[in-house]
Amino acid sequence: MDLIDEFIAQYTKEYDFYAEASRLAAEMLESDLRAAGVRSLVTFRAKSITRLEEKCRKRHRGKKYQTPAQIYDDIVDLAGVRVALYYPDESDQLDKAIGRLFRPLEPKKEFAPGASTQPNRFPGYTATHYRVQLAESDLSESQQRYSLARIEIQVASVLMHAWSEVEHDLIYKPLQGELSEQEHRILDQLNGLVHAGEVALQLLQKAAELRVSSGERVITNHYDLAAFLLNRIGMHSEEPVTDAELGRVDLLFELLLALDLNTPTALDPYLEILQIELERRPIAEQLVDGLLGDNLGRYTLYRRIREDHQPPGGRPVTESQAYDESGRFLAEWSEFEADVRDHVGPMQLRGAPIMWILQQSDLLTEDEQDEITWLRRVRNHIVHGEMPSVSLLERASSQLAAITSDLRQRRSQSA
Template sequence: MQLKEDKLNESEKRYGTAQIEIQVASVLMHAWSEVEHDLAYKPFSGQLSESEYAILDELNGLVLSGEIALERLQSAVKERISKQNSGFRNHYELSAFLYDVIKHQFPNTSNEPIMGRADILLEFLKLAELNEPKHIEGYISELDYDTEKRPISEQLVDRILATNSELSSVYQQVRIARDKKNPYNSSEENRILLGNDTNAIGFFITCWSIFERTLREVARYKGMNSRFIVTSSFLSELNIFPEEMLYQINTIRMVKNRFIHEGTLSENPSELINYGNMLLEILRFIASHSPTDENLSKIVNSNLSKIQDISVIN
């Protein structure tokens, strides 16, 4: 291939006519080629002997055999999972299954998907009684390969929680338990500081759950996918928020994501309560500024009526 000349600066234009070779290799083959290149093309002490070349050939054969064995192993795991209704036995099986499904959904994407904490995802699926391919296929089919560059495991959890917010506490239990076993985890201090702020956290998460559920119902009413997770693109697509409100919602959304997936919050209790009340005010604004769409106002007001008891927190 060749580089496009309009993409090159002045100092690089001399490469515009050069033919460039792109090599695609597995990690195993890359490791082998590094060793072979250094020995065969950059000998430190003279020309390689016949014996050394023979050993390099043997290593090359072992690497090729290893690649074939890995492909067979992956195929065997996928075949076993597809033929049985039992759950994933470990996070390796879960990761292999997700990788395979995602690659089939996005065949034209060359980048490797970022899996994230598959171990946390597996424990969550077990406790949520969703630890079988048939239980998560619906959520997987809605995954977006490039949703804000977030790991696949977090996207899957978000979609599950979007349809069943009661599982949020289950996910938090799993994440905290796993983080405690991680010697490199740095969020423990923040989690301890939050220990006495459970009322503010509970209020904030409850308001977010109601807010997200309202948006799902609005999306269903508008004929959109009602099982989405709240992202910048979906908020814009709903077409019910002024520009300044989109900024506020995205700010609150990032706070929610940090707490759900990382267990950390830099906000104090009063800020969390303020964010919760802000979500309620946004819903009230939508209800009051949709006079020509009674159904939309009815959806929003119906959800607002369910949280009158908690909306008095200030």
């Protein structure tokens, strides 16, 4: 058995390991992109054993491998994920998602126009490749071993991925000899059509954004909502839209649908407050906070929406003591917000962040302001993230009730 045979025999035993690692990565990424309203096709695979052997023998002639470990170091895509974007301009959103979900092993690799070795007229393959590992914190105890797998994520437009498949198989895996000059020219022409097609996709995205931005037009799905937000945010924020992540647009859409506020006209007043938001948080979370305000009924509605969108295998919380205690805390928070908004009256904007309102007034002492900052984080965890512990929720509810009581007492004394 030669060195390549030894490596292939070892990889054959590990094939399922790489297949499962790539599946987990693809599912995490696809779920995140779908929730953010990014249209894409996400596929995954472990490298074909037959193709891998062909590649290793070809590279061995030049690299002269000495050990199987050297081959493992050289072949970077044993586990692979491919993301084909409908709209190339959404690559920034995808870049942020990859940075948030995975642990990078090296800087991303950009395949820029003109990187082809052929004397072509058109730019050739343009894409971004990432080499990452799964984060241990996102894996169950039985899945921890998959955090050791090196995964390559390839990102390009749907058109570029299709052209790349054709070009790669014909040039690097020819079944009937080397390609002729005429065949290379035809591939180059096809590449030109692909780049023209990407420009058309960008125009299509802009057209979709304009379509859903019409005042009374009903927004019918969270993909259109994402397009609307990307188009509209720049009108109300000094920051570039690409600097802020959209977040869970799917949950925001379900809330808007339930409240019958899924039109641009209904959303615009809440978008205006984003420029005064003091925290750098996902846009969807900021808008949800504005919509919930001090309305306890809306808090209850949004909790049901989150429960309905809980991923398979997620921890059930509806029957737990923490769930009941979090309901008490949200009731206290709703009362606190209502008291504050009632006190400041006309100065507030519709749905303005409570922390901004407090900073514009002198309702709280410095110590109370510090406590409310911490209590707001507890509130955000309940509404947007993980359920805190029962003991923490009990302490938070008591502190919030005390602050609300003191606020009411000071208000009655000054009346």
